[in-house]
Amino acid sequence: MQTAALAGTLSLPWLRRAAAAEPIKVGSLLDLTGPLGSSGQPMNYAIQLAIADINAKGGLLGRPLQLISRDPQSNIQMYSQFAQQMALQDKVAVVHAGITSASREAIRPVFDRYKTLYFYNTLYEGGVCDRDCFCTGTTPAQTVEKLVPYATKTFGKKAYIIAADYNYGQITAKWMKKYTVDGGGSIVGVEFFPLDVTNFAATITKIQEARPDVVMSALVGGNHVAFYRQWAAAGMKSRIPIISTTFGLFNELATLSKEETEGIVTAYGYYQELTTPASKSFVKAMRDRFPGNYYIGELAAATYEGVFLWAAGVEKAGSVDRMKTIEGLETGVTFAGPSGETKIDHATHHVIRNAYLAKAVNGKWDVIGTYPNQAPADTAAVCNLIKYPKTDKMFVIDVKT
Template sequence: MTLSRRRFLRNSIAASTTMLAAPAVIMRYGYGSEDPILVGSLHDQSGPLAATGVPMVDSLALAIEEVNAAGGLLGRPLKLVHYDTQSNIQLYSQYAQQLAVKDRVAVVHGGITSASREAIRPTFDRFRVLYFYNTLYEGGVCDRNIFCTGTTPAQTVEKLVPYAMEKAGKKAYILAADYNYGQITAKWMTKYARDHGGEILSVDFFPLDVTNFGPTISKIQAAKPDLVLSALVGGNHTAFYRQWAAAGMKGEIPIASTTFGLVNEPSTLDATESEGVLGAYGYFEELTTPASTAYVGKLKKAHPEIPYISELAAATYEGFHLWAEGVKKAGTIDRMKVIEALESGISFDGPSGTVTLDRATHHATRNAFLAEVKDRKWSVLESYPDQKPLDTAAVCDLIKNPNDTRQYEIDI
């Protein structure tokens, strides 16, 4: 928390200094006398999800700096307006209204958990503020005012579960966070397991503040699965992996997770606790493509203390650049005109590869990768190009129903 707050204060001071020195910045980049375009950010910089939120804000700031260095948008500089939501849903709601009503930002990039997204999405719908959710999630959001750039289960979980079962065995035990992400992801895990001849022995859900997994580990030991499938979320749930190893279970039953690594578990845990865990995401820091190497280099040069650059950070960077491409194409920051431009099939070549927005769902077609932890780092084993959000496409068609604003629980 100390690091996150220090970084937040540093960034706040830097932002204020930039505004005080605005004439110099504007002259440097040839902006003229135009006011800056305000970009809103709602991300946790403290609390249990801070390790995830800090790199997301750093990535957003980097993308803004890149656009400003290239002349801004529409001849205007960009300014980041960020609030630390402190892993608190009430603060998400409070700051969302502040960004929309008081700050009057052109777009908001924010939210980590699905609970945070659903707390703020109605506010941005009501006040007509364009919203980008750059986080992997359970799928099903169908709302013309939001673009979801992270992966959904059809893009990653559908790859992870059968791969893990082929490697470990057909009987699985599911652990998941007790809110909509964990509950729905558990259903997807069950579906993909059964689709490939597997059996789910039990499904256990845990509130985000749970840190004692001893009784659950005893239950798993008694059930004797071939595989544990984990959708545990946040820093508190990292305790499971430590307690699993302490119970002598590491190496006995393999683990595949849809969330492991998002709070830098491979590095924060001992190698004996993290070795061999499988994961599938839309991005890994360890990718060696030129675009990924350049992005990681720039971000770590600016923030040497950054813990890990996950899909959430990369998708935030890519999501901002997609929005910027939409503004360029629209020739305005007018919300509906930017939405129409984004619906034209706009793509951005980012650190994860080419990301393309799908008109019907407002989700992203993007690459997916499967990896295994080796020596406290991810080793990428498989790549899956141009994965479509087929789960959300099954329930969402904004071409036919442009006024839809629901999150559907997909029939699994």
């Protein structure tokens, strides 16, 4: 008995070291193939880079991070399937997942049900209010509110809106209308398109007949890129300018010619052309580790920053326990990343972050405006997790014009 007890005692330090070295599993559920694959790939690269950077510094709480990656192939059913697998079988500590709002709303209830912490690192229409979910991408109050007034002041007050036919496009179109009307402008046409539409000839004819001063686009995905090519082919590129809340997220500057993209104006939380030391370091690390012809925009930067914000919450909590990590995040953790300083807003679980305005010039983005420390004011109007921490809802924000 004494020998057995002594053997057990001697083995305890080894057991403690083994337990301390057990990896922390981090989930990545992003489209790597399908129509949204060109956006999901850089986001997945950014997660890999963030995990490598954290592991190079000794890991998190003395434990290495291990990436569990699944490809839903731009298929909502597969999103739901993999979300359940990550929660129940893989038992990840956190999942960074989803590109479209449709994918987010398919998997968010799954992660809520199985008590899995969820980070959504994509710009979107605003309104998610869920204590188990953190949204690190920009919302309309942070970017569209800068983009539309620029357009009406620079190009004119008559606008034609084209957008994807699901909640992101429909709600973003409302924000476009609101900010146009607030600036004394008017909307002369609005059209919505399913994600599989590739022929825009009839719409281009309608726009020609309406004669707006500017086209406002919230088109989404690889199929919708066809609009910009057809617009240029119809000779409209030099006649009516375009602003967009999504252009560039699908690597359009690389897949389209310079003539087809020249002059398009966008607003995001990050562009790879930013010249800050943090931005340059991030771009170099991405290119060195993952060579290829892809653009490093807000989706990648917000994903990278999302991993580090989660890690800051874990460090604050001293634990990867879901509830303790949430409480750590709610202290207002910050991370100085490629886009600048990002900070978790307790009330909304969104991020206070910089926003930028840029114009496509010769195949690159020329950053023409910087807006520091933009708050998610749209979501804050409907969400207060400090007062109502049990809220678990996607609010459709009442956009009043």
